[in-house]
Amino acid sequence: MTELVDIHSRTPKRRANEAMMAKIGKLIWALLLLSGFTRAATAGVLTGELDNPSGTLDDQFVYTLSIQGSFDGSPEFPKVDGLDVAVGGKSQNVSIINGKYSHEVQIQFILSPQKAGNFAIPPIKLTVDGKAMETLPLELLVSASGSPRLPPSASGRSGAGAGAGAGAGAQAQGDTPGLFIERKFSKNTAYVGEAIGVNVKVFSRIKVVGAQKDFRYPSVFQVKDKDNQKSNVEVVNGQEYNVTELESVIIANREGEFTIDPAILIARVAVQRRSRSRSFFDDLLGPTDLQEKRLRSESQTLKVLPLPTAGRRKDYSGLVGAFKLSGDLNPRESKVGDTLNLSLILEGQGSSSGMADPTLPFDTKLAKVYKDKADYHEELDAARGIDSTKTFRYAIVPERSGPLNLGQVTIQVFNPLIATYEDLKFDMGTVQIEASGAVTSAPLSSASTPTAGDTAPAADTALPKPEQKAVEVMAKDLVEPHSQSQLRGSDIITSSDWTNGGLALSLSLIGLVSTGVLAYRRKPETENARMQRANKAFKHSKKHLDFAQQCLRKQDLPQALKAAQTCFKDYTGAKFGVTSASVTLRDMESYLRSRSVSRETLHELREVWSALDQMIYAPPLGQNPTRGEELLTKSRRVLEQMERQCGRS
Template sequence: MAQVQFEAKVSKNTLGINERLRIEFTMNADGDNFVPPAFESSGFRVVGGPSQSVSQSWVNGKSSFNKSYIYILLPTQKGNLTIKQASIEINGQIYKTSPVKINVTNAVQLPKDPNEAPAVTADENIYLVADISKVNPYLNEPITVVYKLYFSYNIGISNWRELNKPKYNDFWSQNIDIKQLKAEDGMFKGERYRYVVLRKTVLYPQKSGRLEIEPLSLDIDCQVPTNRRNFWGQPLMVEDSKRVSAGSKIINVKPLPEAGKPEDFSGAVGQFNFKVNPSKTTLKNGESLELTVSVVGKGNLKLFSLPKPVLPSALEMYDPVHDENVSTPLTGMTGRITDKYTIIPQYKGNYQIKPIKFTYFDLASGRYKTLSSQPITINVMDGPSVASGEKTNANEVAKNKVEVAKAFAFNKQKTTLKSMEKEDFLGSGLFYSLVFLPFLAIPLLIVGKRRKEASDKDVVGNKIKKSNALAKKYLGDAKKHLGQKEPFYIALEKALHNFLKAKLNIETSDMSKEKITEILTSRNAQPETIADFIALTENCEFARYAPSSETAILQDYDKAVSIISALEKQIK
């Protein structure tokens, strides 16, 4: 058998930054599992391929075989670049090509064929635009950003890649899923164009003043017509590329007016209805009721806290169960948020729950509005009365104190007893223990030293232990800051990241939403648990800028404990 050959061949070793490079990976035996080099990290972008060719011939009774993978590359930077190794498996053995050095110079003048020259250019026929619904909103007023790619009718778009994603600092943001990209007709710069909606986002500014939305940038592959025609008179197309950017956008956010702002205003902005409903108003001794406080409407529903009821001391109230049924279309949040309180009466009688007030800023009128519930009377039909209950408790406490004082009045409360006989130290059990202890410690020291050496060599294991310890530490820090919103969510986010580092052995820089989902799925984690983990990490970022109740913070902490426990069991 002939010796296996696997090599990389290039069309030229020196080229201008505006020229294209053809690279061909050839082999003289059939192979599988071809892995190309990482072209982007080498300073090149793939604009064509991979294409594959296979040939086999017989000459004078001898067979020859050739197989190739062909790529067309475009340099992205100047200098001495190196295309790294490609690999393939042939007959169970891995073969690799040698690195190829390419010198990329300044742009060169390309020979022009009038028939091959593009009839139109991509530079003047492709535009990326960010349509913003409002550039001077109020604080917490929703605005929308829609990114549209406009292109003329004689240009074809084959592919695009995101170079820079938009960043929404000081905004609460929600991306709207686009199930299918569809080209539509529209007007741009007074002319007819086709356009595709690439991204839709709803934003709620969390800070007043001048805020910047960083741009979305794309790298686009396209086809443009030339002056040449085919048999039917249609223009022949050539490949071209262009980088487009929507540009940064400035949003001037107006603060909410101070004139007429109530003291109990909690940051609600929009149009709402407010309701307070008890499950029942007549109870027997030992029964409980549920008090539901809810806000329904359109506005920043996830970014403010509901008011708390004030109850008489005879009614015991537990922490609420918070529920959200909120959707976020392109027009902004809409739906309902609810707090349900469990209330248990302690004594017989009639008790009144005072009216609860809810204040919001109405965008339609530009004024603050206050909604108030009706007073609620709770009738407890039986059980101990307030006066008798307090009197009975006081008498029992006083009686117990007197009886305890009389029973132990003659006893000394603190005593110190000493033995009258003393044991000699020489020959005692302690003496022999101290004598033989050094000899017994020698094997332990040897075993401990070996374990320490093995542990020091286990770099990955030590890194995992350190990340696991940090996760427990930060989760403990999060628990300490349950009453403080921002420190709590910072510590909680660090705990979640360090848990992933401990269990999956990945770095923080690799913790994108897609990467986490891919790795957890490969480790047999349940899709529901993965979705809960992603949602909780995103909520840590959003919650820093949004008002949060103590109940919501406690729920997020309990959710983190539950998710970490579930992943501990599921990950393999």
């Protein structure tokens, strides 16, 4: 019993020892778990995959290299004969899920095939977390252009826009399922000056974040883009597509057969991220990456016919289209010196913006004609081309009384629907013009003078004689010559009045002389300041381009493009002493031409300015930073050419 009592007496101490051992055990388990977590965190993974294993020569392919873990250096894509490789972008993803840390880097390579065939992509070797790894080899099958791989056929389409128009265009050969482009012309054959409608449709079943269009036409075509886009849903091969329509109109100024380059659309799409781990960022933003896809339609041929010479008069207006002419003239009765308002309204299918004011056929000696500014309005339609209305306004002031025959206005146009010339006519009619002013008695003529054989008119029919009034003398000389002694009161000019008048005159003369001296002294300073400003124009304009480069690095492309345009405006304003904010492209060309700037430089300036305008005011499909970088580089080159040729002022 004593031994048992001794054991029970040591129980609290043993319990403390057991608690200590339990803590040590938990610490050991924690160290083991930490080492396991570290091994899990440092387990490297290296994978490579293609977004599409097959395509055509018109496609671009994206090879995504995924690296989980730490690595040294920059991975390089192996050389493959027949493939052009460019680095597309790099992204990182960090996640902690259930105590596991994951760090993934994705590097994209853009592959552009230069020939058809089967390409073997070798493994990419890299050391990840201290361990040598390599990707699996892949194969890429590239077929010739025009292979009907991706785009669904037009025959399988239903819904709005199916089978539109005579000039059915080709669909895109893209590199992304669920995304393609299609272009159609309203006609494949047209006359010089005739409007041709263009409809480009972008079919999408995936999310498109932004896009930049690249639609190019030969220089003989004038291109007019419609501002508003159409959006609808169409069914293609049993699948619904979101469709965006981009409409425009082109007009040829020369006959011939022209090949139209493919319509290209560079789209940024959201694609499913292919990673082995999922982070909580994916739950917020979705497991997607942005990839750039290049879509293009087929090239097409347009035939432009010359206008026939048979039936064309010397006064041909130059209009091509189906038009009608109407008008309005008011009032129909007027007086000499009053104004007649004439409106001629030309409307129809075709462009009439370049037509001059019609010539009125009546004799301008009978009336003066004043032309007002014409009003022009047009609507673009991919199916009809251009619907336009032009209103000509005139103010006619008669100079002689009597009937004024205004005649008939005739405008000759060419109607491509019937392939012949037509005369549009509007008869302005005759206007009765009365003499101006109050009614006065007509002078007595021989026809109204009574003769001996005439019978005297009766008393009641005799003409009333005008009442004759004697000339009344309203007043005699109101102000007679007066001597100074006859003047009274405030009319007397005193010596102080003469003194004050002389003082005021002297002060005025002093002010005029001072103003002239100040103006003379300030003139050289103003001229010198203008000269200094002109000599520093190039230096200050380059600062705008440097600022544009900074905006581009910050991915603020619109601000960069506006800064590039501002550099040309400020250069012209400083160089020629004008207000830079109001300078237009035409003003710049005029000023530079006066300094004998070459025609090539002016042409390049016009191209850069137009390209900047197109990117600044492009439809909200997105922008292309690569194109913006090219325009900034070209802007700098054009500015340097302008400075070399203008020289110092």
